[in-house]
Amino acid sequence: MTHFPYLIIGGGMTADAAVRGIRELDADRAIGLLGDEADPPYSRPPLSKGLWKGKPVESVWRDTPGRGVDLLLGRRAVSLDPRTRTVVDDRGARYTFDKLLLATGGTPRRFPFGGDETIYFRTLADFRRLHALAAAGKTFAVIGGGFIGSEVAAALAMRGSKVTLLFPEDGIGAGLFPADLARFLVGYYREMGVEVLPGRQVTGIGASGDRHVVETRNGPPITADVIVAGIGIVPNTELATMAGLAVDDGIVVDASLRSSHPEIFAAGDVARFEAPSLGRLRVEHEDNAVTMGRAAGRAMAGDPTPYAHLPYFYSDLFELGYEAVGLLDPRGEVVADWQEPFRKGVVHYLSDGRVRGVLLWNTWGRIEAARNLIAEPGPFGAADLIGRLSA
Numbered sequence: 546m547t548h549f550p551y552l553i554i555g556g557g558m559t560a561d562a563a564v565r566g567i568r569e570l571d572a573d574r575a576i577g578l579l580g581d582e583a584d585p586p587y588s589r590p591p592l593s594k595g596l597w598k599g600k601p602v603e604s605v606w607r608d609t610p611g612r613g614v615d616l617l618l619g620r621r622a623v624s625l626d627p628r629t630r631t632v633v634d635d636r637g638a639r640y641t642f643d644k645l646l647l648a649t650g651g652t653p654r655r656f657p658f659g660g661d662e663t664i665y666f667r668t669l670a671d672f673r674r675l676h677a678l679a680a681a682g683k684t685f686a687v688i689g690g691g692f693i694g695s696e697v698a699a700a701l702a703m704r705g706s707k708v709t710l711l712f713p714e715d716g717i718g719a720g721l722f723p724a725d726l727a728r729f730l731v732g733y734y735r736e737m738g739v740e741v742l743p744g745r746q747v748t749g750i751g752a753s754g755d756r757h758v759v760e761t762r763n764g765p766p767i768t769a770d771v772i773v774a775g776i777g778i779v780p781n782t783e784l785a786t787m788a789g790l791a792v793d794d795g796i797v798v799d800a801s802l803r804s805s806h807p808e809i810f811a812a813g814d815v816a817r818f819e820a821p822s823l824g825r826l827r828v829e830h831e832d833n834a835v836t837m838g839r840a841a842g843r844a845m846a847g848d849p850t851p852y853a854h855l856p857y858f859y860s861d862l863f864e865l866g867y868e869a870v871g872l873l874d875p876r877g878e879v880v881a882d883w884q885e886p887f888r889k890g891v892v893h894y895l896s897d898g899r900v901r902g903v904l905l906w907n908t909w910g911r912i913e914a915a916r917n918l919i920a921e922p923g924p925f926g927a928a929d930l931i932g933r934l935s936a
């Protein structure tokens with residue numbers, strides 16, 4: 546049995562940020578970090594971006610080991626008893642804690658077919674596997690037109706690999722972008738050498754010799770050497786559920802990032818928190834992981850400051866890039882303010898006359914202004930918004 550004043554479950558960016566947050570206020574007391582990946586904490590965004598453009602793999606490390614923390618890697622926490630404040634890992638080792646952080650993130654959603662041959666891209670180990678396959682000249686079918694699918698398809702194509710990108714929607718990023726922008730991206734990806742198949746609902750993944758075949762409801766099968774999928778993640782809430790904590794598509798936390806147990810905190814992709822102006826959210830992005838992780842660490846070490854940060858997120862699609870704040874739901878009212886159609890501009894997402902989300906498309910340095918706009922009560926119409934952030 547090992548006792549830690551601070552115990553963190555999860556070995557991702559949130560966990561690393563929490564270690565830093567704790568160390569800002571408490572230089573001495575022991576921190577244990579239990580993570581089931583073999584690697585110490587690293588930045589995930591470069592796995593689908595910079596590492597494919599020549600950035601060295603070493604650039605992803607978060608330098609957690611240098612911060613006075615006991616790294617317990619390659620171990621999965623399998624039980625949590627909040628009454629005795631005890632965690633047990635998959636080797637049977639027991640840990641007790643004064644304060645616990647659940648930074649368990651999410652696990653890729655999987656198809657009920659295809660087995661382990663399909664790469665559900667999320668980890669550094671996945672990057673190493675995919676990179677080696679690209680270097681070996683393999684061909685790829687990438688399933689999913691969201692963040693992971695669109696970035697991985699672009700990364701592989703930039704390396705010169707033959708890539709087919711398929712998804713059920715009409716356009717790339719259709720869950721976030723207005724329909725005309727999502728359709729523009731289909732043409733843009735084709736220009737960049739990706740074979741794009743919109744409107745394809747996957748119904749099966751099988752084998753044909755040593756190649757793989759993706760069956761779809763509305764088109765002929767697609768054959769490739771390697772199948773990659775990015776179809777969303779599921780928050781890792783099992784321990785929280787086991788411990789009887791409040792869970793609602795994520796571990797529910799208050800403004801101090803405490804769960805429904807006063808000594809157990811949660812942050813990052815797994816946490817459902819109260820976001821300024823927007824209400825309860827769970828966010829699966831880097832700024833949220835890093836900012837909320839740090840705040841959780843500080844809260845565990847005694848800082849009572851409420852967490853009131855509206856996170857931003859970003860992505861790169863070949864030469865195009867964007868930052869965004871708030872809720873990007875293209876099914877509601879959308880006001881687009883293009884300076885150059887689909888190349889540079891700002892898209893506003895409204896409901897009930899309020900701006901709920903802002904997409905800054907190749908438009909930089911406007912995140913704080915976007916946050917301020919989301920905080921304003923409105924009501925707003927198109928005439929109020931055109932030129933406001935793009936100017």
Ligand SMILES: Cc1cc2nc3c(=O)[nH]c(=O)nc-3n(C[C@H](O)[C@H](O)[C@H](O)COP(=O)(O)OP(=O)(O)OC[C@H]3O[C@@H](n4cnc5c(N)ncnc54)[C@H](O)[C@@H]3O)c2cc1C
Nearest residue numbers: 555556557558559581589590622650651813814829830831
């Ligand atoms: C390829 C990729 C590209 C991305 N690009 C962007 C981007 O461009 N912009 C952006 O804003 N965001 C991006 N993101 C999202 C961002 O990386 C995540 O929001 C962030 O990594 C979440 O960090 P986390 O620590 O909360 O969760 P995770 O990264 O999921 O880390 C949780 C860790 O805990 C471990 N774990 C879970 N359960 C247990 C357990 N019971 N015991 C022990 N360990 C456990 C997991 O294995 C994992 O290592 C990207 C993500 C990926 C995968």
